[in-house]
Amino acid sequence: MRRPVYLGASGLVCARGHTPAVVSTALRAGECSSSWRLHGNRRFPWFALPLDETDWLERAAWAVRQVGESLGPLASATPLFVASSSFQVGLCETRPPPYELPVANASFSRQLATWLRLDEIPPYSFSNACISGFSAIDAARSLIAAGQIDEAVVLGCELANASTLAGFAALELLSPTACRPFDRDRDGLVLGEAVAAIRLSATPTPWRLAAVRTGIDAWSITGPDPDGSPIAELLGECLHEAGLQASDIDLIKLQAAGSPGTDLAEANALRQIFTTGTPPLLSLKSAFGHTLGASGVAELAALLACLDDRQIPATAGFVTPDPQLALQPTTAGRQQTVRHALLNLIGFGGGLGCLIVAHER
């Protein structure tokens, strides 16, 4: 048995707003302001959730419940797939040393399930760094397609913590100023928070999950092969699974976090697959940050909200084309109906992810 899988209602809380519709409007308006986060004597731009609340757990609870409201009514036995790279680390940091972690490293997922009122059965968790969201979607999709479950919720959750910021800072991966996707002057990524969720179902909706693939680029733990060939290979596999040609893709949501090496690898990969030219290229990370384990679900929810509005927003932060990349993202918003959109992820730790959505006419 193999049946189509569809994408249903979604929820999203990120720096640009507290619902997918609000985020779509903000993206169309070009909003991309960020705050700052201190790390020792350095400070880095930072996309925080739009909340006045400062207590870590209260912020998490509010954001998850808000996302749950956007999803609509759900049976409490709906399987929940959680994607995160940090889970409750930020909460542990708020408590006095010696630091303690739960024995089971994803026990925070139970709390997330409770907030979503999906706690009748234990949640499943995925921690694949930046591609965690697509890994979780891939797993849920596999079970629905095989008829083993009928519906699932995939939740991406990445909340403020000093450990991740410090780790990325130590590796000199962060921009001290701003995220500039595919720009000649890009100098690193900007982190952000997000909680996002999406319903997957065997029941038809306007958006079908046409393909999803994850892969490995073993060039380095911290960055992809500069020539982009492992990324290109995965893009090709994903197109093949969807039964599409590169020319069928109307829009690409890039990884494009503004990292010098990763943006180059992504551009090189795209040129290998889209040999006769690329469709519009869009990065969302300059609008609400690189939200790591949540990014797959958060960017999918934001993109579908834009596409439901027939809008392709401009990519914030892009000013100067990079001749080495020879590709540039959208510089102005436009109205366009998109039939097939491809979403690309390139993960810290060697993970790759690619997903294609198809609008069912």
Add this chain to the structure above:
Amino acid sequence: MIHLDTALSQQFVPADLPTAVRSLLGKPLRRAPALAQLAVLGALACLPAERRGRPTALLWQSTSGPRLETLELLDEVCQGSGEPLPFTFLATVPASAAVQLHPFVPGLRTASTLPLESEQAANWHLLLSIAANWLNEGRYEQVLCAHLDHWSDSLNGHWLALSATTSGSAPATLRAATGEAAIQLADTPDFPVAVARWLAEAPGQPLRLHSPAAPGLAVEFART
């Protein structure tokens, strides 16, 4: 048909891990976190050399996750200078185990890390269901399913290696649970220990892994 090629379990005292790796590879895995080293040891024990280039997926779950490494990072970030050593941070990224494993299993196409939310239960039912779906679709030729834990006093690796094509010696097959009588087992981290024990006995009833919370994902092994 999905074949079970291997069921094995490994245990190490943390201090012995580098020696085990060196004796297997002839060199140390410098700066590789313990879970990554455990992944290499287990994967190579599951896959004979001639199968390591075949399209392979790795699905591994963990109760501990990089717990000790995360505590070290918290100490460095929150109590130390605030600037951790890069490798202290990298050791907290479990997904990086795939990069460490890839040179030894060049056919490795994807890997997914599934941290567990309970210390009592495991998600073998999920791993095996996904693995069977992928193999049935022809997406990969073999899928390694594992449970890896790194505690302060022990390192544990439990493995089940599945494939779409048998080498002729596969001792069992994997299928969706049937209605026939079977030995029922709970989904616990050391499930492969029970599988290996069942394989060592004379052929009899199938071995069923049943998770009450996910009845649609019940699977069972049958002797070939």
